[in-house]
Amino acid sequence: xxxxxxxxxxxxxxxxxxxxxxxxxxxxxxxxxxxxxxxxxxxxxxxxxxxxxxxxxxxxxxxxxxxxxxxxxxxxxxxxxxxxxxxxxxxxxxxxxxxxxxxxxxxxxxxxxxxxxxxxxxxxxxxxxxxxxxxxxxxxxxxxxxxxxxxxxxxxxxxxxxxxxxxxxxxxxxxxxxxxxxxxxxxxxxxxxxxxxxxxxxxxxxxxxxxxxxxxxxxxxxxxxxxxxxxxxxxxxxxxxxxxxxxxxxxxxxxxxxxxxxxxxxxxxxxxxxxxxxxxxxxxxxxxxxxxxxxxxxxxxxxxxxxxxxxxxxxxxx
Amino acid sequence: xxxxxxxxxxxxxxxxxxxxxxxxxxxxxxxxxxxxxxxxxxxxxxxxxxxxxxxxxxxxxxxxxxxxxxxxxxxxxxxxxxxxxxxxxxxxxxxxxxxxxxxxxxxxxxxxxxxxxxxxxxxxxxxxxxxxxxxxxxxxxxxxxxxxxxxxxxxxxxxxxxxxxxxxxxxxxxxxxxxxxxxxxxxxxxxxxxxxxxxxxxxxxxxxxxxxxxxxxxxxxxxxxxxxxxxxxxxxxxxxxxxxxxxxxxxxxxxxxxxxxxxxxxxxxxxxxxxxxxxxxx
Numbered sequence: 001x002x003x004x005x006x007x008x009x010x011x012x013x014x015x016x017x018x019x020x021x022x023x024x025x026x027x028x029x030x031x032x033x034x035x036x037x038x039x040x041x042x043x044x045x046x047x048x049x050x051x052x053x054x055x056x057x058x059x060x061x062x063x064x065x066x067x068x069x070x071x072x073x074x075x076x077x078x079x080x081x082x083x084x085x086x087x088x089x090x091x092x093x094x095x096x097x098x099x100x101x102x103x104x105x106x107x108x109x110x111x112x113x114x115x116x117x118x119x120x121x122x123x124x125x126x127x128x129x130x131x132x133x134x135x136x137x138x139x140x141x142x143x144x145x146x147x148x149x150x151x152x153x154x155x156x157x158x159x160x161x162x163x164x165x166x167x168x169x170x171x172x173x174x175x176x177x178x179x180x181x182x183x184x185x186x187x188x189x190x191x192x193x194x195x196x197x198x199x200x201x202x203x204x205x206x207x208x209x210x211x212x213x214x215x216x217x218x219x220x221x222x223x224x225x226x227x228x229x230x231x232x233x234x235x236x237x238x239x240x241x242x243x244x245x246x247x248x249x250x251x252x253x254x255x256x257x258x259x260x261x262x263x264x265x266x267x268x269x270x271x272x273x274x275x276x277x278x279x280x281x282x283x284x285x286x287x288x289x290x291x292x293x294x295x296x297x298x299x300x301x302x303x304x305x306x307x308x309x310x311x312x313x314x315x316x317x318x
Numbered sequence: 319x320x321x322x323x324x325x326x327x328x329x330x331x332x333x334x335x336x337x338x339x340x341x342x343x344x345x346x347x348x349x350x351x352x353x354x355x356x357x358x359x360x361x362x363x364x365x366x367x368x369x370x371x372x373x374x375x376x377x378x379x380x381x382x383x384x385x386x387x388x389x390x391x392x393x394x395x396x397x398x399x400x401x402x403x404x405x406x407x408x409x410x411x412x413x414x415x416x417x418x419x420x421x422x423x424x425x426x427x428x429x430x431x432x433x434x435x436x437x438x439x440x441x442x443x444x445x446x447x448x449x450x451x452x453x454x455x456x457x458x459x460x461x462x463x464x465x466x467x468x469x470x471x472x473x474x475x476x477x478x479x480x481x482x483x484x485x486x487x488x489x490x491x492x493x494x495x496x497x498x499x500x501x502x503x504x505x506x507x508x509x510x511x512x513x514x515x516x517x518x519x520x521x522x523x524x525x526x527x528x529x530x531x532x533x534x535x536x537x538x539x540x541x542x543x544x545x546x547x548x549x550x551x552x553x554x555x556x557x558x559x560x561x562x563x564x565x566x567x568x569x570x571x572x573x574x575x576x577x578x579x580x581x582x583x584x585x586x587x588x589x590x591x592x593x594x595x596x597x598x599x600x
């Protein structure tokens with residue numbers, strides 16, 4: 001097991017290097033002069049030179065890259081072009097790490113809450129649809145699942161705002177936790193969680209059906225075990241292994257969904273910071289956000305792989 | 319021929335799949351025959367009718383500029399289908415090529431590709447789409463390119479997995495013993511046997527591509543006005559949720575219905591191409 005973990009950590013190094021190259025390279029992929037694009041109408045030779053120096057664009061590209069990696073390893077993601085007020089100051093904006101640290105807790109709270117809702121809804125529903133395959137209940141749940149998967153998260157969010165915020169006034173339509181408390185997270189959790197629940201329900205159903213067809217399930221029934229024991233002690237435990245993997249891999253979708261959910265509900269999270277930075281062309285903040293999100297995703301996948309190996313010892317032996 | 323008949327029997331025996339096919343055909347019809355179906359242009363502003371609810375004159379109502387919602391949805395269907403199908407086709411072409419080469423050649427080719435795919439897939443696809451849309455710029459062709467880029471790794475992975483299995487089979491061994499060239503073996507023997515999971519994924523990929531296009535439109539990073547985009551219609555309609563809810567609701571229904579159609583078709587294709595289901599039907 002330890003060797004498996006060390007091997008997975010070792011394989012992570014080229015991936016992290018690759019991510020750093022891609023994130024660093026974004027600015028150089030922009031057609032035309034990035035400084036001209038960033039400054040727009042405020043372009044002057046003096047401001048352009050100042051910005052080039054701040055962004056390090058006046059040095060050879062490999063020097064820029066290694067300097068940037070060195071700063072990242074020290075936890076320095078540079079400074080935004082814009083401070084929070086949104087005014088251009090030629091590179092004296094807030095440190096990117098400070099901005100990200102301020103927004104990260106909201107995104108973490110949103111994704112964790114959504115995943116809890118998703119798993120709480122999806123696991124029992126997935127088991128029920130598998131156990132009562134081809135029944136009326138199975139049809140209803142499968143229909144709702146496929147509808148849930150088909151409705152984009154931002155659309156679900158708008159519907160929830162329309163129903164629960166505008167018409168029923170049960171929850172706010174958006175805002176920050178500091179101003180409105182945790183109730184501002186309820187509708188975003190539901191929007192993001194329900195769309196994930198639909199996917200996990202389908203996966204749980206599929207794996208449960210496969211497991212229920214296995215010989216050891218037939219043996220368990222032949223031994224006279226109660227159906228509940230067969231389902232929960234034998235079937236679900238083995239069905240959970242691929243489901244755990246899917247839930248972990250969905251973390252990436254959750255992060256993507258969080259970007260859209262934060263925009264719909266006006267939540268001050270990392271996703272909304274990324275989108276606002278794209279509008280403002282604040283490229284150090286864009287780089288920082290993408291880097292942090294990618295690293296989170298990669299380490300979440302690593303945890304899923306380790307968990308998978310713990311649940312199924314055959315994986316680490318292979 | 320027998321295979322196609324068997325596949326059609328499996329598809330048509332599933333009501334959900336049939337519903338998916340009907341939805342897709344209906345969307346195509348709306349997109350292609352938009353000028354004949356709706357009496358208004360998508361950018362035609364009738365100011366005196368602005369913010370009008372559904373009525374005889376405007377079946378789905380009008381927006382804040384007096385533009386007919388049904389016309390904008392109909393013309394917007396063209397954008398969604400072009401981006402969805404075009405992006406998927408691009409991703410499939412690039413992904414199948416990369417996956418086939420890596421899977422067949424193995425060794426360093428495979429290792430390098432797998433690490434490249436790991437990096438590619440390290441970014442949540444919406445995040446990658448947002449950044450690529452920003453870098454490459456707006457426009458229909460650029461949007462197709464963005465969708466193609468973000469979906470290529472999945473096709474590469476699926477193809478690679480299939481090729482790894484198929485290349486060990488005896489008929490491939492036989493072809494090699496007959497002295498056939500690698501490219502010919504790959505093209506004539508291996509790839510045709512890998513087609514099933516690729517087709518299933520392609521159908522599901524169109525659904526996520528349409529969703530991604532709508533998401534980019536919602537964020538203002540997709541197709542730019544006055545060309546209608548369902549996502550942008552949702553974003554613009556958000557502030558009218560209270561006074562004129564039809565402005566965001568109908569584009570949302572259009573997006574969801576189209577994605578549903580492709581998801582149902584993808585599920586049906588997965589069942590139709592599943593050997594166990596086909597044996598049951600036989």
